[in-house]
Amino acid sequence: MELLDNLALGFSTALLIQNVIYCFVGVLLGTAVGVLPGIGPTATVAMLLPITFYFEPVTALIMLAGIYYGAQYGGSTTAILINLPGESSAAVTALDGHEMARQGRAGSALAAAAIGSFIAGTIATVVLAVAAPPLARVALQFGPAEYFSLVLLGLIVSIALARGTALKALAMIALGVLLGTIGQDIYTGTPRFVFEQRELYGGVDFVSVAVGMFGVAEILRNLENEHSREALVSKVRNLWPTREDRRRMVGPIARGTGVGSLLGILPGGGHVLASFTSYAVEKRISKRPQEFGHGAIEGVAGPESANNAAAQTSFVPLLTLGLPAHPVMALMVGAFIVHGITPGPNVITDEPELFWGLIASMWIGNVLLVLLNLPLIGLWVRMLRIPYQVLFPMIILFASIGTFSLSFNAYDVYAIVFFGLLGYVLIKCGCEPAPLLLGFVLGPLLEEHLRRALIISRGDVTVFVTRPISAVLLALTVAALVVAVLPAIRKRREVVFTEDD
């Protein structure tokens, strides 16, 4: 019954009045940025991170986590109502959800998304509570060689997050790792690539990279062709799904939760992959696959459950290994470090209140989200009418203030323009920004563990394949790489073949 004791500790922390309030603020903000196209959870968390320095650590993390999973809810609302996914994982929901809305079943679609998300969130919270402690114990056995291989695996798996070709995603990861080497070398203190600028000795702050790549670049994309967002919002009636709809929701929700919980735990897997996989599964096993794309409620309930479950369980690698699986998690690593806590296997024993409090807060957050989303749906729809001309100057201004307040260093502010422009050009060339940010955060870890492992093994490079756990992780890495690159090769073949014809 250790689990119950731990959960009791968690709830006693999470139910403290200031924690409930900031959990509410987090999910409220998360829903808002999920609803609003043009600003996502990554940029929001990046902007708010400096503010949370003044909070208690557990309060700060509860709020930041709330923004992350709150955005999953909000993203589905716009996907269903106006066919505009506010968050990348909601792209799948838009397929059938918007079709349902056009048939006058918007209420059922929204309810399916909310109920599915809630059930998935509840189950995934339990999965997190059960899976994290044993994993943390395993992680305590990890040496530098294992960590190196694990980080490498996480980076390669994150290719799956990217839409473009595997080759470009790989290059983005490597570029992120490379940019992470700017600043003083950890072992010798030699300043690298700083161009004699003292302000760069501490490296480039990853908040600047995140705000630039996800905030500024996105704004430039939106300003390419400005058109007024005529929100053709469907009327929402009959929130409660019909008996037939309820019957058809059960299976997809259960399967979506399972798929999402599993894929979320993989470092680098994440919620986007989960919702796509769930959609594919539902379509394959459905007796009526022809309905998919024309308003099948299974196509809403499954992916929505899956992405919420994955959003929750993706805290497992963060809390047990210190490995972020998503750019938002990478920012949360920063939040841990600012408060003097190193995310990793020790958190669970050294900071039990923080660990269990965060987990319990996710369940509370899910309850708050259902309350926020279903009755207040009209409010969120109205938010879509905020003109972009107000929104984007606000993002730029708050981003500048936020990055400056990190350490009162003007270079952190200049960096958002630099990374904004770099990100903009690369995104226009078909490269996704998420792998770069993960590479940037994990790069220093990769270098540190590589060098430490080699020092311990006295320069013997085979240490990575002779230690069993490390060898298994590297084998998985190679497998992931092959899987990621294979479709590209096959497509090349097809192209070549059609040319022969």
Next chain:
Amino acid sequence: MERRRSTPDVLAGAIFMVIGGAFAVGSLGYELGTPLRMGPGAFPMLVGAIVAALGLAIVVKGLVAGEAITFGSIPWRAIGAIVLAVVFFGTTVRGLGFVPTCAVTALLTALASTRVRLLTAVAVAAGLTVAATLIFVVGLQLRIPLWGPWLGF
């Protein structure tokens, strides 16, 4: 072959090659060390070479079998206004203080849109300055003077 040449692919690859190459060459200036004690230059050198190699692969693929991506138009006005606004913020926030810097930054940014009227931009800038001051200085106690030393306060 001409049909499948993809300019965005070639451009992306070229960017990776330039940055990767620059880092690899730059790291030659630092100690490379041995596998037992890798110097500060070894890791950037390795990764820089990988980035450059991947860039080369993307260029080659872009010339032979590129992805069909349309590059689209470039919002020069928005780029200019936003770069100017953020650089202005960085350089003047200490000297001019929080309020004037925010006002100018917000105004410049608002003008990035081609569809905005000057009056709307001024209104947006004023509103955002008030909001930012209330949130960051009053609410969160950010330690930046409201009016800076350059203004004689």
